[in-house]
Amino acid sequence: MVTANDPKLKSWVEVPKESDFPIQNLPFGIFKTKYLTPVAGVAIGNYVLDLVYLHENGYLDGLGLPPGIFNQKFLNDFFTLGRMKIREVRERISELLRHDNDELQGDAAGREIALVPMDEVQMLMPVKISNYSDFYSSEEHATNVGSMFRDPKNALLPNWKHLPVAYHGRASSIVVSGTAIHRPKGQIKYPDQEFPAFAPTRKLDFELEVGFITCGETRLGQSIHTAQAEDYIAGFVLFNDWSARDIQQWEYVPLGPFLSKNFGSTISPWIVTLDAMEPFRAQGPEQLPHVLPYLAFEGKKNFDIVLEVLLQSEKTEQTTVCRSNFKYMYWNVSQQLAHHTVNGCNIQVCDLYASGTISGPSPGSYGSLLELTWNGQKPLTLPDGSERTFIEDGDTITMHGYAKKDGVRIGFGECKGKILPPIQG
């Protein structure tokens, strides 16, 4: 067991009861303040711990960290040091923050500088994403989509249970939580028209996903076994793969979704380490038919992470529109990485691999409005009595995620984005 995960640990930094960031979490991110340029930090309670301060003042001595490793706009160079180094740093920070450790606690002036109140920071993109692939690994989601657009009796395509279907996405347009997105325009083919029109999407949707960030690289030609896959994973983020369903429907044959997705995707700013998720391992669904040997795995490779999506319009209070769980994934992250590299495709440090929409078995657990409203046929009712089929201008979508066990709650922070009207012109 990783020491930093011990449920009995307590920090001298006050951590509110329902905080996402107890001492057992310690996720990494990039932040700035009015006075500080972007640097790396770790979340603890309502504070961000400034890693540059710790590093420059000897608190991380002995870990063999290169000078300036945290004084950067992105975590990429840090993650290049690999999974073991990330673990060592997290363990050391855990030690420094324990109630019975006096090193930083006893340094009143240093403590004041090192702990920055969260309400004074702006969180930035934690990594510069090298490559981004999006899977399609929730059986319920694939079944729902297949039922709506193809055939309810043969909703899953023949390949779906044999391989984790995925496609390449656009890295440049991934933004950090809090970034507003303009409603995209594009070609839409209305059923009653002969030719497509150019117009703002009428079917703007969210997709509730979890992504993982890599901290290792492979050579072209090299494959990763399922047993080693987790060595390449730094941690997880929440991911909203905004989608324009009407643009998607017209453009996606035969090469897959393109402009319907690449106008923007949102990630949560804190990378929750795979180490912090250790206590929350879960058994995934049984896989039948049996998978090919390169996709076989041992042990628990799913993770029990409660996920929820909230919608706030400009007129009403925030309301929960769905509640799902990362453990529902049919294909786990180790299988995803093994599949992605089985042909020799090389991975790089700070690649992002997203799960695809995570839907659960019940209608309230569907991870997109497409499914929740069954392509607009069953509108949701908001607290003020108004209805929603898809996202309207001014709506804010917020995703939360947390894992809970033995009195410990490890949260992901927010993955939030507001939709603005289309840009004119």
Next chain:
Amino acid sequence: MVTANDPKLKSWVEVPKESDFPIQNLPFGIFKTKYLTPVAGVAIGNYVLDLVYLHENGYLDGLGLPPGIFNQKFLNDFFTLGRMKIREVRERISELLRHDNDELQGDAAGREIALVPMDEVQMLMPVKISNYSDFYSSEEHATNVGSMFRDPKNALLPNWKHLPVAYHGRASSIVVSGTAIHRPKGQIKYPDQEFPAFAPTRKLDFELEVGFITCGETRLGQSIHTAQAEDYIAGFVLFNDWSARDIQQWEYVPLGPFLSKNFGSTISPWIVTLDAMEPFRAQGPEQLPHVLPYLAFEGKKNFDIVLEVLLQSEKTEQTTVCRSNFKYMYWNVSQQLAHHTVNGCNIQVCDLYASGTISGPSPGSYGSLLELTWNGQKPLTLPDGSERTFIEDGDTITMHGYAKKDGVRIGFGECKGKILPPIQG
């Protein structure tokens, strides 16, 4: 007219008659030698002109270039300076190389250092590719594929003539000409089997493409007009989008090709500037039905570039397997960039946008073995009488491209790759 393109220009550097690199070309690349770390260079005849030497010795003074701009592993920082700066540098190099200019010519010692014989250099990846998208813009190719796999009477899907279909590809596995590629393994569903098998591909193919590299960036939400699109384009490369057809057929529904493509793609090392291509503008095919206003354009936006693919097995001499032309493209590069950004998707410096397979109207002009052998039904005959349906281990595929007019021949160099047996294990 750009002065550097004048057909009457002659260089004091000897340029063989059929060279790809006369003074009217001057493409940019990254090279190294036994004695030099990777730096930027320009091709002239059988030499590479060392830009670091020119820059450090005052030959590029007055252009406002940042220190060290060419002393780098990639051209990215140079291309960040934009289209006009690339033009100025090319114009200045053209001036330095003219037969009547004595600045470098008259500096015997400097000349010796600045001009490195091509057979002493290794060409490297010219840019670190930020994002890579692949279009599907040849009508003949899309028609051939649609005829083979769907319905010859409705070979083109309904969206094809309304928008330049494209998908996101994998940037990490793009390699420079000369890099060998191992035959990829993956899931293949044979028609007589109930379940897929895991095996090396039996249908390994090339795809003859041309790609363009960007030298500008846009903000998320910003769109590029067709009239401005070329301002964002530094130049062109040849591109071989290696494809495993059997893996592709099983995996590609519903999200598009993935492992069948991302095991490797090859680009030629020299970026031939858009400026150098100016004299070779051509009219594209008539577009009917009329395109939506955001895809409308004025002037000649296609380019007359002869393309050819050669196959060399380990047993026979090299033979030409197809001859096509970039001018056949239905959708031009300006339309591609306008479409890609019409939803606000942001482009970055050193993105790569590839054309998709470029097939012409006659069978000998098809840009892939899939089409040339009609999915293996019509094998090609090699010089020794042996047959080819798809690529075999030990085969080398080489692509060439050149534009020719008024006695000037602008070539692209080689885009070459050898296929090695699958990696064991």
